[in-house]
Amino acid sequence: MKTPPGLESQAPNMVCKLEKSLYGLKQASRQWNAKLSQTLIAFGYEQSKADYSLFTKKTPSGFTVILVYVDDLVLAGSDISEIQQIKALLHNKFSIKDLGELKYFLGFEIARSQSGINMCQRKYALDLLQDSGQLASKPCNTPMDPSVTISKESGTQLADPSSYRRLIGWLLYLTNTRPDICYAVTRLSQYMDTPTTVHQQAAYRILRYIKTAPGLGLFFPKESDLNLKGFTDSDWGACHDTHRSTSGFCFFLGSSLVSWKSKKQTVVSRYPQKQSIELLLKALVKHNGYCIFFMIFASIILKLWLYIVTINQQFTLLIILLFMSVQSI
Known part of the structure; x- marks a missing residue:
């Protein structure tokens, strides 16, 4: 390393041999x-x-x-x-x-009681409302307005997109304890390149929804079983820009929600049953090493339900791939 200020060296090109990693160095x-x-x-x-x-x-x-x-x-x-x-x-x-x-x-914030443990981000949510100027805004009951169509071309492009990007980043961190806003925030994060006024108003609506219950979070009850349950769902080509589907899944350990995700699919699905299997495949990959998923949605054409209970992920994925090949999806 280079000689630090204050250390006198006889040679101008002399360097120090690092014997021990120091605080502040990149390694x-x-x-x-x-x-x-x-x-x-x-x-x-x-x-x-x-x-x-x-x-x-x-x-x-x-x-x-x-x-x-x-x-x-x-x-x-x-x-x-x-x-x-x-x-x-x-x-x-x-x-x-x-x-x-x-x-x-x-x-x-972690709070304990006789019935269980509650985890939320109340202080973070209130600070977010104050920093974004929405602390005095009128609360709303839903994170998104179903009557508003959100697309890449909707609205007028913002002159300074940095504030929108910063707000979405704050909201993404809040989704760690707020799965109820996960879909809305993920949807708006797709327009961080060229955000518009419509996207900004939709982000402000999420803040107004958060204001209704800033202390809402996750609750882990004291008395609960250890059964792992997973649920998946998706729309079908609802994105107005790419006609791709948005998928989501959540996993419960007993009655406690432990994992969730909402994301737009990378391909265009021709059939709704194909995207359901693709979503299940991603959910299995997401939870590698766990005893997960007990049911696969089969083809609507054959009117067949296929059930798989396994702790071997590779075997499960192989069954899914074979099932997809047989159906020629």
Whole structure:
């Protein structure tokens, strides 16, 4: 590395040999992640293959989970002694600061009660309303107006699209706890290149909808089963610009919503049953490693329902591909 200011060197072209990664260098974050991962693995934790920032450990008395975000760690589990032990080990290794029970993290507010855990982004939503000038606006009951047709050519192009792009970015982060606005925000994010006044008014309507209940979020009940259920749905060529379909799926662990997505398909489907199978295929790929999906929508022509229950994703995808080939979709 180059010699830092204040260090006198006899040769003008002299450089320093980096023996240890320093805070602020471009490789520092990678080195820190490698060091922390090695430490947690040495303590008996297993790094998740689906999410490398997730570490788990199973003990005879319970189960412990560690979620890592740079140098912030969230600990959860049923084994209190293991949680206290890992805190002590990390403190001896890195000198950590224990912030106590999780209440606020990266804009997420966590509230506990006797019935379960509620997670929302109320403060983030209120700050968003204030920064966008919609705090005093009139609330509405739906995130989108069904009577308004949204397309690429609708409305007059904005002179400065940066404010629209910034607003959509804020709303996209809010969808982490608000699946009810996921479709509307995803729809408007397609026009970030050349947004118009119609798109901007539609984005403001989402804010007015958020104002009705800024503290709305996800609830995880204390008493719930662990059955994994998935649901998919899509329109058929509803996009006025490309005639492509918009797909969506959601997964429930018991009665708790744990994953969801809404996205425009990349191809034009000639038949609605084909896009249903394509959507299911993407949902299976999205949840690699989980025991998911128990039902496939079959062809309307054959009046057939095909049910698959499996924990092997490759086998499931093979069955779907064979089914698609037989139907010549």
